[in-house]
Amino acid sequence: MAATRRFWHRxxxxxxxxxxxxxxxxxxxxxxxxxxxxxxxxxxxxxEVMRAPSPAHLLGTDELGRDxxxxxxxxxxxxxxxxxxxxxxxxxxxxxxxxxAGHYGxxxxxxxxxxxxxxxxxxxxxxxxxxxxxxxxxxxRVVMVIALLAWPQIARLxxxxxxxxKQLEFVDAVRCLGVREWVILATEVIPNAVAPxxxxxxxxxxxxxxxxxxxxxxxxxxxxLISWGRMLNSGQRFLFNAWWLSLFPGTAIFVTVxxxxxxxxAIGSALNPRxxx
Amino acid sequence: xxxxxLALDKVTKTFRxxxxxxxxxxxxxxxxxxxxxxxxxxxxxxxxxxxxxxxALGLLAPDSGRVLLAGRCLGDLSAAALRDARIAMQPIFQDxxxxxxxxxxxxxxxxxxxxxxxxxxxxRSVDLLDHVGLRPGTEYLLRFPHELSGGQRQRVAIARALxxxxxxxxxxxxxxxxxxxIRGQILNLLIDxxxxxxxxxxxITHDISIARAFADRVAVMMQGEIVESGPAExxxxxxxxxxxxxxxxxxxxxxxxxxxxxxxxxA
Numbered sequence: 001m002a003a004t005r006r007f008w009h010r011x012x013x014x015x016x017x018x019x020x021x022x023x024x025x026x027x028x029x030x031x032x033x034x035x036x037x038x039x040x041x042x043x044x045x046x047x048e049v050m051r052a053p054s055p056a057h058l059l060g061t062d063e064l065g066r067d068x069x070x071x072x073x074x075x076x077x078x079x080x081x082x083x084x085x086x087x088x089x090x091x092x093x094x095x096x097x098x099x100x101a102g103h104y105g106x107x108x109x110x111x112x113x114x115x116x117x118x119x120x121x122x123x124x125x126x127x128x129x130x131x132x133x134x135x136x137x138x139x140x141r142v143v144m145v146i147a148l149l150a151w152p153q154i155a156r157l158x159x160x161x162x163x164x165x166k167q168l169e170f171v172d173a174v175r176c177l178g179v180r181e182w183v184i185l186a187t188e189v190i191p192n193a194v195a196p197x198x199x200x201x202x203x204x205x206x207x208x209x210x211x212x213x214x215x216x217x218x219x220x221x222x223x224x225l226i227s228w229g230r231m232l233n234s235g236q237r238f239l240f241n242a243w244w245l246s247l248f249p250g251t252a253i254f255v256t257v258x259x260x261x262x263x264x265x266a267i268g269s270a271l272n273p274r275x276x277x
Numbered sequence: 278x279x280x281x282x283l284a285l286d287k288v289t290k291t292f293r294x295x296x297x298x299x300x301x302x303x304x305x306x307x308x309x310x311x312x313x314x315x316x317x318x319x320x321x322x323x324x325x326x327x328x329x330x331x332x333a334l335g336l337l338a339p340d341s342g343r344v345l346l347a348g349r350c351l352g353d354l355s356a357a358a359l360r361d362a363r364i365a366m367q368p369i370f371q372d373x374x375x376x377x378x379x380x381x382x383x384x385x386x387x388x389x390x391x392x393x394x395x396x397x398x399x400x401r402s403v404d405l406l407d408h409v410g411l412r413p414g415t416e417y418l419l420r421f422p423h424e425l426s427g428g429q430r431q432r433v434a435i436a437r438a439l440x441x442x443x444x445x446x447x448x449x450x451x452x453x454x455x456x457x458x459i460r461g462q463i464l465n466l467l468i469d470x471x472x473x474x475x476x477x478x479x480x481i482t483h484d485i486s487i488a489r490a491f492a493d494r495v496a497v498m499m500q501g502e503i504v505e506s507g508p509a510e511x512x513x514x515x516x517x518x519x520x521x522x523x524x525x526x527x528x529x530x531x532x533x534x535x536x537x538x539x540x541x542x543x544a
Contacts, residue, residue, distance in 0.1 A: 169370045169375040169376040170376050170379075172334075172336050172368065172376075173368060173376045173434070173437070174378070174389060176334060176363060176364065176441075177389055177437075177441060178360045178364040178441075179360075179389065181356070192379075192380065
């Protein structure tokens with residue numbers, strides 16, 4: 001199909017987007033590999049405590065003798081799981097709520113949009129920290145909290161798209177064929193709003209990874225999982241004598257969030273018919 | 278006189294601009310269309326004729342006044358009954374690239390209209406495409422709207438409307454989206470459909486020559502009101518309202534034979 005070909009052409013023309021795609025694919029492979037491979041224990045302690053980066057331990061070891069590189073590799077799983085599942089949950093929630101609000105309007109629309117404004121005004125990290133602190137840590141809770149904070153972005157976008165699309169002529173034409181309103185919403189309106197939602201959803205993956213890292217930095221994520229945020233947390237006590245404990249996990253977070261942002265931008269501009277590249 | 282197929286009874290619609298000013302799009306308009314009759318609604322852009330078309334289709338509720346389809350008031354019907362009732366009216370819009378979902382193939386677009394004929398969708402689709410001049414129909418089934426020319430797209434939109442076996446087609450500037458060179462062909466197709474299917478038309482147009490080629494009756498709309506209406510011959514040959522005179526005078530060949538005597542289209 002020509003539209004699909006055009007999408008890939010534009011997407012790949014955006015170099016940073018192509019690089020980000022490769023990076024994310026590598027992360028996915030790493031995450032899956034760490035779950036499938038047994039025999040390697042990233043929690044393995046050793047006597048080689050607080051070693052600087054060397055050929056034996058490329059990124060050094062921490063205060064308990066654990067390998068930093070191995071920790072970062074095993075931390076990919078947590079970051080990606082949280083990032084993808086939180087973004088997916090937020091997107092599904094936002095699409096359903098936003099589409100309903102935009103299509104039916106009225107009181108539901110008004111209430112939902114005011115609620116979404118509240119979420120957007122309250123500093124999300126503080127709110128997330130408070131909710132997790134009150135309900136107790138755990139990866140599932142972290143995912144739920146992030147989804148709860150992120151859905152308004154998708155809902156507002158979806159609402160706007162639905163309001164724009166539902167008054168297009170082809171929707172009226174289908175309406176004249178006697179098709180039910182909710183079928184029109186599901187089969188005509190929402191599929192035509194996929195492009196901007198996909199771009200925004202990808203950006204949320206990055207936000208979710210950052211928020212998860214911040215929560216685990218403060219000890220608010222799962223205690224027995226290796227995550228980049230937790231590595232940062234334990235590293236910051238030794239910031240002046242073991243810089244590698246902070247620098248490498250921090251870099252991993254930074255590069256990954258950047259990659260998802262670039263990916264979101266690339267998808268957004270490739271799907272936007274008004275961009276010419 | 279027999280009961281009109283569609284009757285607009287003192288229909289009024291106003292819009293509020295974002296600035297707060299009120300636009301009287303349609304002001305107390307009454308218009309009847311009999312079974313098999315062709316009525317041209319002529320007026321320049323902004324005269325409210327497209328709004329009137331949307332009201333007639335039941336896509337827009339009037340502020341006051343009634344729309345009667347075969348004697349039943351659309352405003353009194355439940356959502357489900359309105360859905361069932363108005364399939365008797367099918368729209369043909371100005372720009373088929375906007376009236377066909379860009380993500381659907383011709384086959385899918387027609388299948389939406391033929392969804393009550395599950396087992397014969399394929400055959401009926403091909404027949405319809407043949408009928409509107411897209412031959413052979415099988416060649417077009419898998420195409421997307423953007424893979425067709427403007428005229429071909431409009432033919433697909435017409436095929437979809439015909440699939441519903443409508444009693445009334447409401448065509449809003451159906452020729453404006455097509456190339457000048459193929460407008461005649463589309464107009465001929467619409468005339469053929471009129472004769473073959475005995476379908477009634479509400480033809481919304483700014484072009485008085487189309488009204489002349491096509492219509493039994495003409496209604497002239499200006500600033501939301503119908504200022505003159507009557508049999509096409511009478512209105513176009515001896516207009517009484519100054520606005521109609523102006524419209525008629527703007528078109529050359531006033532004394533040329535009307536379309537009924539004349540071959541239009543490719544010639």
